[in-house]
Amino acid sequence: MTERVHFLPVGFDFDRLILPISKGQMEADRVVLVTHDIENNDDPSRAAELASRLTDRLENSFDLFDVEVERETLEVEKLYQYELLYPEAHDYILNEIVEGNDVYVNISSMPRTTAFAFATAADSIITEYQKEVEEIRNKLHTYYVPPDNYLVLDMIEALEDARDWMKGQESLDVYPQYQNICEILEKVEDGGVTEGAKDMDGQMYVEFPSSPGSDVDDFEKKILNFLRGRDSISSTSSLAEKLAQSLDVEYDESFRSRVQYNVTKLDEKGYVDREKEGNRLETELSTMGRMWVETN
Structure with a gap:
């Protein structure tokens, strides 16, 4: 059912x-x-x-x-x-x-x-x-369900009313609260209802990469799964040689060319990152590539 x-x-x-x-x-x-x-x-x-x-x-x-x-x-x-x-x-x-x-x-x-x-x-x-x-x-x-009302606006009005009331009081007991409310309202007026940016291991932003697509052919899948959990591989030739060994197939120029062609396609689709180091291209899974191997 x-x-x-x-x-x-x-x-x-x-x-x-x-x-x-x-x-x-x-x-x-x-x-x-x-x-x-x-x-x-x-x-x-x-x-x-x-x-x-x-x-x-x-x-x-x-x-x-x-x-x-x-x-x-x-x-x-x-x-x-x-x-x-x-x-x-x-x-x-x-x-x-x-x-x-x-x-x-x-x-x-x-x-x-x-x-x-x-x-x-x-x-x-x-x-x-x-x-x-x-x-x-x-x-x-x-x-998505939009709110009918934002309570933070009511909270700001309540704080403003409290500030105005405390301002007219002569008692020193209310002064610390008055000062605190004034500081909060000033922060809201200057910076909105949030403050600062959270530090997450030295980075202040979260990237939302494109969701992995379905346009991955069989050989590309083998490359992506091979790269899973591995550090950057130093060159396309090294990647092809190690992949051939893992698949138990012969490593030759034809296989290397096939790997190079498919890795280039994966780079264009956003599944791998390639960085030039001298005359070599280091290859590793991109964020989208890691998301793909985790869900396929």
Whole structure:
């Protein structure tokens, strides 16, 4: 029997994850709450605690609507590692499709890396399996729910009211709070509702590479799988020689030329990175290539 399964990456939202289902605009037999693993986090942040509370509330609320609930927990350090999130999202969604279920992915909540990983994986699966799975475009859906109101604007107004009230007080007891509120409002006015950029092992950004396509022929697949988990290979000749050895075939000029031709195609498609070192081209999997081998 076909189930309607919703994947809900949980951040700091409740209404946008439950209302389309609870109000009957979308049907759901089962929801999968994708959240971080707070139980194994010795010192969870306030943000992590808030997301955990919302996850508990969502689970309890869906139970009341007789919707089955599952949890998929992610390690906290994975939340911004798109390259690790994408294969997991791909596996979660594809397993449901293989079981014959209809899948819905809600990308309304945070963090964006998790939501984008699920959205990209869904799009990639449609591209990869449109010939194998009948009417896959009608079985796999990605959706977004816009908020009716941003509470941060109400919070700013409340802080402004508190600041104006404290400004007229003569008691020294309120001055530290007054000063703190003034500093927060000044930061919001100057820089918006976030501050700084998170340092992730020396890098402040997360790249969202194109999702792997399905235009990979059999010999290209052999090259990609051979490169999996390997450091950069120093030259095309070295790559061809090692590949021939792994495939137990004869290494000759014809095989080397075939490897060179296919590696060039993989470079053009974005599956490998090639860097010139002297007269040689070092070759390794690109981010998209690593995503491909993890999901194929």
